[in-house]
Amino acid sequence: MSVLKAFRHDVPSSIVVFLIAIPLSLGIAAASGAPLLSGLIAAVVGGVVVGLLSGAPLQVSGPAAGLTVIVAGTIGDFGLAGTAAIVALAGGVQILLGVARLGRAALALSPAVVHGMLAGIGLVIALSQIHVLLGGDAQSEAWKNLRDLPAQIAGGHGVSTLLGVLTIAVLLFWPRLVKTSLLPAALAAVVVTTALAAAIGADVKRVDLPDRPLDELIFPRWPDAGLGPIAVAVLTIALVASVESLLSAVAVDRMHDGPRADLNRELVAQGVGNTASGLLGGLPITGVIVRSSTNVAAGARTRMSAVLHGLWIAVFVLLCAPLLETIPMATLAAVLVVVGLRLISLAQIRTYIRHRELPTYLITAVAVVATDLLTGVALGLGAAVLTMLWRIVRCDARVVTAGPGEWTVTISGTLAFVGSGRVIRTLALVPPGHQVTVELHLDYLDHGAFQVIDDWRSNYEKAGGTVTVRETNDGWFSRATSGRLGDGKTAPARRFGSWTQWQDRDRQRRDAMGAGIREFERSVAPLVRPHLAGLARDGQQPEQLFITCADSRLVPNLITTSGPGDLFCVRNVGNIVPPSGGADVSVGAAIEFAVSVLGVGTITVCGHSGCGAVRALMKGGFGEDQALGSWLSQSGVDFSDCADEERCVTANVAQQLANLRTYPVVREAEADGRLTLTGLVFDLAEARMYTVCPVRGVREPLPVNAS
Structure with missing residues (x-):
């Protein structure tokens, strides 16, 4: 694609992203307790610096709602200048992670924990900003905001509340009424409510920017605190910003057919951007999925769209600051309420229900709201590990009669020694002296569990019965019998894909359709039954x-x-x-x-x-x-x-x-x-x-x- 042709696409898309970035950057700065100029600086640096270096050319970076809670706490602990230094140091950590090619390592974190964290942060943002919208003041902790919310709702409300409610209404209904991306809902909401406030002469709190922005930059200063708390703050911002940026880059890759993201390069770019933003007194930067998806949908072709959007913000702040100062703060609070609630994605919740990871998601989200971000993520990671361990040791064992004097025992899943008790109880249900077929559909079998089955087989046959062991996969049990259980780490993968290959193993018994179906019910159905049962239940x-x-x-x-x-x-x-x-x-x-x-x-x-x-x-x-x-x-x-x-x-x-x-x-x-x-x-x-x-x-x- 020629540069001129790409430029024709990138200029309009950059304007669309610019129109979204202005109100969001102001609102995020306000919710973080930082000067509004800090949010705009981060938006400019995220567009220009990160855009030029980015490994994900169509991703747009800037201040993110997901870091609001962290930044607010950091400012409270270290002050504005100290926070700027911490942001710059966090950028340095990101650069080191990228140079060490650890970009994909961040993606090893469970998505249920990441999205649960964002959902918890979104709820914290919404609970705090709803107080501002209703004319009150946000408390320092989420549970206090929740405690005081009924009284705040029942209290008297002025013009600010009406402006905030109108903002939410426009944000919700604008996309349904206006289909063009050139007029994003956030911009429309801010313009409508700002115009209304000016028309009625509303006496409300408005955006306050310095008359000479370049003279009001906050430069970093080493925080007056111990090395331990500083290191925790630096690592928290670096890791959360990295994970959010990389997840966003992966998501953006799925939205277009252009070059795929280089995650290590993207991590370095994010680090350079955060270092620059911190040195200029800006907020932390991440890749932002809202702006990035808008950029792709608006037709962006190259990184110039992100760069140009940053330049438009810089020009607007330097030349049109008085226009920004007409925006009511209640309007920005309302924008943040909607942004915060949208971090709680119903689509993601449905996904985690389907994949049985909802407990991890909910534990992380609730813990972030009830405690703090680090504790919430730690509890979420603990829940994810416990879920993984439960799945690793889980097996399904059942016994059914196959005819007069014939029984079938089916054992599927992962069978380790900790699951042996269930197997023993199932095998005990088989009456003595019969013909028994033990069907094993295992992706793992350890020696302890093997010994349980082998001992039962030996004892059952001594009592006059017969036992035949059959395996769908090549042979955990047969390998254990021949003393080769430790030869490999995994059995051959269970896949639906090799259809002809697995049918060819015993085609003589499955020439007819009915025989094939019976073979499915015998060999494959035990493997897929739990998954299909979940789909039947959940849709x-x-x-x-x-x-x-x-x-x-x-x-x-x-x-x-x-x-x-x-x-x-x-x-x-x-x-x-x-x-x-x-x-x-x-x-x-x-x-x-x-x-x-x-x-x-x-x-x-x-x-x-x-x-x-x-x-x-x-x-x-x-x-x-x-x-x-x-x-x-x-x-x-x-x-x-x-x-x-x-x-x-x-x-x-x-x-x-x-x-x-x-x-x-x-x-x-x-x-x-x-x-x-x-x-x-x-x-x-x-x-x-x-x-x-x-x-x-x-x-x-x-x-x-x-x-």
Whole structure:
């Protein structure tokens, strides 16, 4: 893409991000107890400095709501100048982490803990700023704000409260009424309430900026405190800012088809930015998902969008500060209430319910609110570790009768010595003297648990019974019997993908469909039953709509290494998406259901090499009086002059992406940053996936570090 063409996209997107960044930066500074100028300095540095160095070119950095609680506590303990020094030192720590190539290490932290932390911080922000909105003063601790909230609500309210309520109303309803991203809700809310306050001559507290901003910079000074508290504050800001920035960078990667993020470079850039912000008296900087997603949705192509947004903020502060000083503080408080509550994501909560990690999320969030950030994160990490240990030692054991005198014992999951008690109780249910089949579906078996099963088998056979041990995976029990239990750390992975391979093991017994189903119920059902039972109870919550060809050689769950509940699939001849308003509505119904009801975040159109539908289109297809010809005519492509099959397959995928955007529900979700469209081509001969660039209409290798 030429520089001029990219610039044409980057300038408008930078203006959109600039319009969002101004009110958020002011509000975050106010909620942190810092001078409002500190928030604007951080926004400028985050845009210009981090933007120029960033390893995630489309990510936009600046002051973040997720650090508000930490910054407020740091200012209370060390003062403004001391906090500036701590921010600068935290940047140095981030630079060292990036140089040491530890960028991905931050992603090892459980997302449930990170999002629980952000949810707790969001609730703390909302509880404090609701008092400001209602005309009161925020307390220093969340539980005090919660305790005083009923009295604050019941008390008298003035014009500030009305302005705050109006701000919230505009923030909530503006996106539904106005679809253009050039007028973001935060800007609209601030403009409307500020204009109203000016029109009625409201006597309310307003933004206060220095007349000469450059003369009012707060320069860092070494805090008057012990080395221990300073080190804790530095590491807290460095680690939280790093994790939030890297998670944001990974999330932004999923929103566009450009270069993937270099997380180590991004960490260095964030460190340089925080050092610069601290030296100038600014707030800490992180990558901010709200601004970044807006940047991508507004059409940004390069890092110049983030850089330009920082420059616009600097120019605006230097030349238009009196305009900012007309904004009521109640308006900024209302913006922060909404921003804080939006850190509590219902979509994330549903995800953690589905993955059985809700306790970790809730414990972290509640602990952050009830205690402090470090204690809350520590308790969340403890909950995550306990959950992991519980899953590691968990096994499922059941016994059923298989016929007269025949019993089947099924043991699945991870079987360590701590789970032996459950196995012993299950085996004790088998009557003596019968034929027993022990089905083992294990991903781990230690010696203690093996000894329990082996001793029971020996004793049972001595009492006149017979025991046959069968294993789905290659052989924890058989390896233990031959003295080779410690030869490997893991058994072969249990995957749905190798369909033909695992069927070929005993094809003679499964030639008929009924025999295949019985084999599934015997060998596979025990592995998937707990997961399917959870999906049956909780309903489906797929991550994406996967539109692909009906070709029998293409198995979506195989090529995406996914399982039940992950993909909402639509398969048809040629992976075609008929344009909205056409004669066929079945695909459109699936699209609307996936986006509006299921809330998928991605729609993927996946073509494949050797596609018969594409070949038919290249040759002119079938007559439209035939069902197949009528269907193919809805693809919207014309391959009559195309002799290169690979190029035609790719062009077909690109065209179906364009057809997707004819659906209003898709355009709206994509504009709001809730939906990403992706094109893929699977090469059957290579068993390799390629991405499709819809702009150039070419396929490219899937990036190695693509998420």
